[in-house]
Amino acid sequence: MVSAARGSKRAAVSAPHHPKVHPNGAASSATFSYQQLREKARAIRRDILISITEAASGHPGGSLSETDILVALYYGVLRHDPQNPAWPDRDRFILSKGHACPGLYTVLAHRGYFPKADLSTFRKLGSHLQGHAKIGTPGVEMSSGSLGQGLSFGIGVALAGRLDKRPYRTYVLLGDGECDEGQVWEAAMAAAHYKVDTLTAIVDRNGVQNDRHTDEVMQLEPLAAKWRAFGWRVLEIDGHSFPALLRAYHQAQETSGQPTAIIARTVKGKGVSFMEGNPAFHGRAPTKEQLAQAMGELGFSGAEVAAAMKELGFPEAKIAEWTGPMK
Amino acid sequence: MVTRPTAVTREVFGQTLLALGKEDPNIVVVGGDLNISTFAHLFGREFPERFFDLGPAEQNMMSMAAGFAFSGKIPFANTFAVFGTGRPYDQIRVGIAQAGANVKILGSHSGISVGEDGVSAQAIEDIALMCALPGFNVIVPADGPETAQAVRVATRERGPFYIRVSRSATPVVHTDGYQFRLGKAETLRQGSDLTIIACGVMVAPALDAAESLARTGVQARVLNIATLQPLDKEAIQQAAQETGGIVTAEEHYINGGLGSMVASAVALGRPVPVEMVALHRYAESGTPAQLLSKYGLTATDVEQAARRVLGRKASSGGR
Numbered sequence A: 001m002v003s004a005a006r007g008s009k010r011a012a013v014s015a016p017h018h019p020k021v022h023p024n025g026a027a028s029s030a031t032f033s034y035q036q037l038r039e040k041a042r043a044i045r046r047d048i049l050i051s052i053t054e055a056a057s058g059h060p061g062g063s064l065s066e067t068d069i070l071v072a073l074y075y076g077v078l079r080h081d082p083q084n085p086a087w088p089d090r091d092r093f094i095l096s097k098g099h100a101c102p103g104l105y106t107v108l109a110h111r112g113y114f115p116k117a118d119l120s121t122f123r124k125l126g127s128h129l130q131g132h133a134k135i136g137t138p139g140v141e142m143s144s145g146s147l148g149q150g151l152s153f154g155i156g157v158a159l160a161g162r163l164d165k166r167p168y169r170t171y172v173l174l175g176d177g178e179c180d181e182g183q184v185w186e187a188a189m190a191a192a193h194y195k196v197d198t199l200t201a202i203v204d205r206n207g208v209q210n211d212r213h214t215d216e217v218m219q220l221e222p223l224a225a226k227w228r229a230f231g232w233r234v235l236e237i238d239g240h241s242f243p244a245l246l247r248a249y250h251q252a253q254e255t256s257g258q259p260t261a262i263i264a265r266t267v268k269g270k271g272v273s274f275m276e277g278n279p280a281f282h283g284r285a286p287t288k289e290q291l292a293q294a295m296g297e298l299g300f301s302g303a304e305v306a307a308a309m310k311e312l313g314f315p316e317a318k319i320a321e322w323t324g325p326m327k
Numbered sequence B: 001m002v003t004r005p006t007a008v009t010r011e012v013f014g015q016t017l018l019a020l021g022k023e024d025p026n027i028v029v030v031g032g033d034l035n036i037s038t039f040a041h042l043f044g045r046e047f048p049e050r051f052f053d054l055g056p057a058e059q060n061m062m063s064m065a066a067g068f069a070f071s072g073k074i075p076f077a078n079t080f081a082v083f084g085t086g087r088p089y090d091q092i093r094v095g096i097a098q099a100g101a102n103v104k105i106l107g108s109h110s111g112i113s114v115g116e117d118g119v120s121a122q123a124i125e126d127i128a129l130m131c132a133l134p135g136f137n138v139i140v141p142a143d144g145p146e147t148a149q150a151v152r153v154a155t156r157e158r159g160p161f162y163i164r165v166s167r168s169a170t171p172v173v174h175t176d177g178y179q180f181r182l183g184k185a186e187t188l189r190q191g192s193d194l195t196i197i198a199c200g201v202m203v204a205p206a207l208d209a210a211e212s213l214a215r216t217g218v219q220a221r222v223l224n225i226a227t228l229q230p231l232d233k234e235a236i237q238q239a240a241q242e243t244g245g246i247v248t249a250e251e252h253y254i255n256g257g258l259g260s261m262v263a264s265a266v267a268l269g270r271p272v273p274v275e276m277v278a279l280h281r282y283a284e285s286g287t288p289a290q291l292l293s294k295y296g297l298t299a300t301d302v303e304q305a306a307r308r309v310l311g312r313k314a315s316s317g318g319r
């Protein structure tokens, strides 16, 4: 969890925001400064792009836009135990937009749910890292890939926790294009009706869906007003700001009597100039040349990428081939 | 024809669910604004905290059920068969079937015996839909006692189940000592001249047809196949081999239902003549009895199909 302020660079989240003590102690020990979170996010973006390039298919745009949302959760908010993914009291993170699983897989691997080397098997025959998130991968809570189902699933999870008097919270990440699905609004109504205040929805508001920009495909605005009208507390934030993300998660934790929707304004393809805001990179892998450019833009030298690729289980020859042209 | 006592299978479902709710605190019920019709409201009245009426929003209902299942609950999703299968099919496919979720779906008001509500409410495709999902257990109980046991078995066994029940009263063909066995055909009547294989509300007419055939010296074996998936292919192939001809009877469209699956099993073994009593088109509004008669789902229809099988057997030299 993010610690109380220790020096100006430390996350300014104060102790009273963490009323629940982690019962098995495993995950609560680490504390991260904002700077460390940014570094984590940078490394995770690197590994997302490497694994998608290796798979030669997959969804970089939404994986890069959600990265900071996930890093803030997995390093700053969730009470979880990567060594014990089935711990009954764990907080649940549910990826509803299952195509953006490279973001989730990479965070899970960095968190220790499974070896980082698995990331180089993404989308390959026999890998547990399926093309869309599926039950069976350690840390994956739901089979997704068909848009619109995660919020409903999350209500079931959260209500089960309420019945069993377990302390966990449930977080569901939705895409903005995903909000075109009618089921999202069935779920929005049900969550408010049953006052599921342990449930937090995060909308990755990157403004781009599969074909085009969201306002071209289907006008979602006024999006916050829609969630409010359905009975939700709504927080609108910069989805790439760790202070804003952590503050929003903690405000959600303190909300009672209604669920919270965090509308996180993000940039699709964040961090890579030619992917940013570009529908073409919703579901297309970069070439090796594009990967080299992306690594440079993220601030990684060829040697650093080579070290990362080694950790991801790539053979030396491929590492040399890919990183040779990198600066 | 024998007159048999009757039971309303959806009501038996509701009573069994209530009894199970008392035994197992992990059972939760989600419904789609049809809980009174399915008798799930009996559970809701007793256990309001474990009962969630979600309105007619079946997609949400199925995905929520999956969420409950992966959080240690045994969710029963209940609504009409049409709204519990076709409408949220993708949610069932990805979230329940592919994920292997421990979700139990109860589809009531199946088939044309819904009656007056007409075609939009008459599920005649649901068996095909649910049997097209690998790993899904699909049960079509023949009567009240079998419904009660099927609901209990579905609760006890892990994994996804679809149980199909009916609106109207169904003749009771089982005695009290009956033991439902998942995935096993049940021989209701011995016979060696042909086999009638039926499920659901067509089991009683199948028995009636066999009685009638017996009066003309034809001994028909009658199998009740309540588990449509996994199908008891061995019993089907054995019946084909021992009796040389098969009639199937179901309250479902002819494609993708019991008849299709039995014919497939027979063809994979040693082929014999097969005739099917099933629906060939959408029906309409009417009383259940009128519809069953007009659309060819009576004991007489089964008997006629049996005679066609006997004719085909004779013309192919006895086999």
Ligand SMILES: Cc1ncc(C[n+]2csc(CCOP(=O)(O)OP(=O)(O)O)c2C)c(N)n1
Binding pocket: A059, A061, A062, A063, A065, A097, A099, A100, A145, A146, A147, A148, A174, A175, A176, A177, A178, A179, A204, A206, A208, A209, A210, A268, A282
């Ligand atoms: C039910 C369903 N319909 C269509 C698709 C194909 N599809 C995959 S991603 C996508 C666009 C999603 O956009 P958004 O939710 O904004 O995702 P993000 O930008 O965060 O990646 C579509 C239409 C799908 N996966 N599921």
